[in-house]
Amino acid sequence: FNPFKKIVDFFRTPCDSRDTFNQTDLKRDLENKLFGQHLASKVILKAVTGFMRDPNPTKPLVLSLHGPSGTGKNLVSKIIAQNLFQGGDSSSQVHLFIATHHFPHRELVETYKVQLQQWIRGNVSKCPLSMFIFDEMEKMNPVLSDTIKCHLDHYTHIDGVSFRHAIFLFLSNEGATIINQIVYDYWKEGKQREEIQLNSHGLEIAINRAIFNNKDGGFWRSSLIDSNVVDFFVPFLPLEYKHVLMCIRAEMEAQNLRYDPGVAENMASEMRYFPEKEEIFSVNGCKGVKQRLKFYI
Numbered sequence: 001f002n003p004f005k006k007i008v009d010f011f012r013t014p015c016d017s018r019d020t021f022n023q024t025d026l027k028r029d030l031e032n033k034l035f036g037q038h039l040a041s042k043v044i045l046k047a048v049t050g051f052m053r054d055p056n057p058t059k060p061l062v063l064s065l066h067g068p069s070g071t072g073k074n075l076v077s078k079i080i081a082q083n084l085f086q087g088g089d090s091s092s093q094v095h096l097f098i099a100t101h102h103f104p105h106r107e108l109v110e111t112y113k114v115q116l117q118q119w120i121r122g123n124v125s126k127c128p129l130s131m132f133i134f135d136e137m138e139k140m141n142p143v144l145s146d147t148i149k150c151h152l153d154h155y156t157h158i159d160g161v162s163f164r165h166a167i168f169l170f171l172s173n174e175g176a177t178i179i180n181q182i183v184y185d186y187w188k189e190g191k192q193r194e195e196i197q198l199n200s201h202g203l204e205i206a207i208n209r210a211i212f213n214n215k216d217g218g219f220w221r222s223s224l225i226d227s228n229v230v231d232f233f234v235p236f237l238p239l240e241y242k243h244v245l246m247c248i249r250a251e252m253e254a255q256n257l258r259y260d261p262g263v264a265e266n267m268a269s270e271m272r273y274f275p276e277k278e279e280i281f282s283v284n285g286c287k288g289v290k291q292r293l294k295f296y297i
């Protein structure tokens with residue numbers, strides 16, 4: 001985390017936003033690349049399209065992505081970046097912060113706070129359409145969550161810089177337990193997971209409540225929740241065996257390997273699933289598929 005290097009870098013690098021945002025391209029990418037996440041796909045498409053089509057947004061776009069590990073939260077960030085910036089997620093306008101990596105020391109929180117403010121402000125003043133991704137929000141010091149919050153309100157200007165064209169994504173595993181429970185209940189009732197809507201069983205409200213009350217999480221009693229700056233809480237559902245198969249197939253194709261259903265089934269069946277009795281959902285989602293594939297081919 002070196003704000004000075006970053007400042008030097010972005011004086012060299014021009015903004016690389018795509019000339020036009022194409023809703024059809026984003027929709028196609030979500031359909032083709034993100035498996036088993038009908039809710040997240042729908043919300044992300046709606047939110048990003050609405051924001052990008054508005055020439056004069058009153059606030060930044062703020063999305064909070066929640067769900068179990070390996071279900072596509074980072075992947076979605078990448079898909080959004082690919083649709084907004086020529087350099088995709090490697091663009092100089094995309095900034096990824098991982099709580100345990102960038103802000104590891106509790107005693108340095110005041111330093112991090114200043115650096116973070118400078119970083120966000122500096123980058124947005126250079127390229128208003130900048131994307132800030134905060135991974136592992138459940139481990140983020142609430143002081144830093146509140147610092148971020150200062151940039152998210154309506155009409156926020158800090159020293160003459162407006163943040164209303166920026167995008168903030170928060171990624172976390174908080175809410176995973178309640179999401180898993182709701183998807184499991186649907187399964188037990190014999191319903192299709194695609195029937196689950198944002199307001200099913202109060203899903204969005206339940207996530208909101210779960211993260212607000214998680215004493216160990218970065219959102220705990222945080223003004224991020226209080227102040228309604230988050231536009232959407234986006235649930236990521238636990239992935240099933242069939243989705244793991246799709247991930248394996250996609251990975252084989254990405255590595256230019258001929259798809260072999262036998263290999264895929266063998267590999268998918270050796271992943272771990274829960275609950276113990278029914279073994280429906282993959283414990284690690286599609287995480288590890290890429291790394292494990294070489295042992296099966």
Ligand SMILES: Nc1ncnc2c1ncn2[C@@H]1O[C@H](COP(=O)(O)OP(=O)(O)OP(=O)(O)O)[C@@H](O)[C@H]1O
Nearest residue numbers: 033034035068069070071072073074075247286287
């Ligand atoms: N729903 C999905 N569709 C397609 N691929 C997926 C999906 N979920 C995960 N993957 C793949 O699995 C790997 C891990 O996914 P990703 O990093 O997006 O998970 P995550 O939800 O961010 O996990 P964590 O909470 O542990 O950070 C990536 O290679 C990603 O492409």
